[in-house]
Amino acid sequence: xxxxxxxxxxxxxxxxxxxxxxxxxxxxxxxxxxxxxxxxxxxxxxxxxxxxxxxxxxxxxxxxxxxxxxxxxxxxxxxxxxxxxxxxxxxxxxxxxxxxxxxxxxxxxxxxx
Amino acid sequence: xxxxxxxxxxxxxxxxxxxxxxxxxxxxxxxxxxxxxxxxxxxxxxxxxxxxxxxxxxxxxxxxxxxxxxxxxxxxxxxxxxxxxxxxxxxxxxxxxxxxxxxxxxxxxxxxxxx
Numbered sequence: 001x002x003x004x005x006x007x008x009x010x011x012x013x014x015x016x017x018x019x020x021x022x023x024x025x026x027x028x029x030x031x032x033x034x035x036x037x038x039x040x041x042x043x044x045x046x047x048x049x050x051x052x053x054x055x056x057x058x059x060x061x062x063x064x065x066x067x068x069x070x071x072x073x074x075x076x077x078x079x080x081x082x083x084x085x086x087x088x089x090x091x092x093x094x095x096x097x098x099x100x101x102x103x104x105x106x107x108x109x110x111x112x113x
Numbered sequence: 114x115x116x117x118x119x120x121x122x123x124x125x126x127x128x129x130x131x132x133x134x135x136x137x138x139x140x141x142x143x144x145x146x147x148x149x150x151x152x153x154x155x156x157x158x159x160x161x162x163x164x165x166x167x168x169x170x171x172x173x174x175x176x177x178x179x180x181x182x183x184x185x186x187x188x189x190x191x192x193x194x195x196x197x198x199x200x201x202x203x204x205x206x207x208x209x210x211x212x213x214x215x216x217x218x219x220x221x222x223x224x225x226x227x228x
Binding site: 037039041043048049050051054055060090092094096099100101102103104105106107 | 150157158175215216219
């Protein structure tokens with residue numbers, strides 16, 4: 001199974017400042033079809049998960065452009081250019097290249113300093 | 114509006130059974146594969162099961178294989194998860210999510226396994 005490792009576990013950020021979350025996979029996520037199936041999800045307190053980014057860098061509809069995804073192979077990053085209060089929550093990466101099983105990272109908790 | 118609504122959760126004793134449902138609306142349900150994903154209290158997300166649009170392909174996590182059965186009724190726009198031989202460690206919020214890449218999620222239904 002592909003292991004997804006996120007860091008940091010917790011990320012205290014000052015409002016208006018940038019934030020960056022790392023996600024590493026135990027093997028390359030490049031699919032034989034040429035795509036890289038790496039998603040990012042946001043889970044606000046008390047809510048269900050919401051997909052932010054799919055296939056590494058594609059923002060879902062309605063997702064603010066302060067969120068961006070990048071990376072390749074085994075190394076991926078979610079960046080928030082300027083953190084707002086509504087960004088508080090837990091962020092998860094997930095791979096859909098080598099499955100089953102679909103595997104998630106352990107999560108990164110973003111909080112306001 | 115695209116929507117998924119789970120139901121059927123509750124309190125059950127170890128060894129018991131529950132059937133979860135996920136009602137889909139606002140999109141052509143029969144065109145999409147579906148997943149169940151769970152989240153134990155205070156923990157991260159764990160994929161549970163996948164079913165293709167026509168039910169021809171089904172997968173399970175090792176942790177539930179042989180105990181859980183995923184199914185769907187495209188005529189009723191509904192997804193199901195039959196959970197048997199439930200264990201304490203199955204206690205979680207269960208979400209249904211649309212497609213392999215899980216672009217839409219429901220609000221979840223809580224399953225508590227306890228004596």
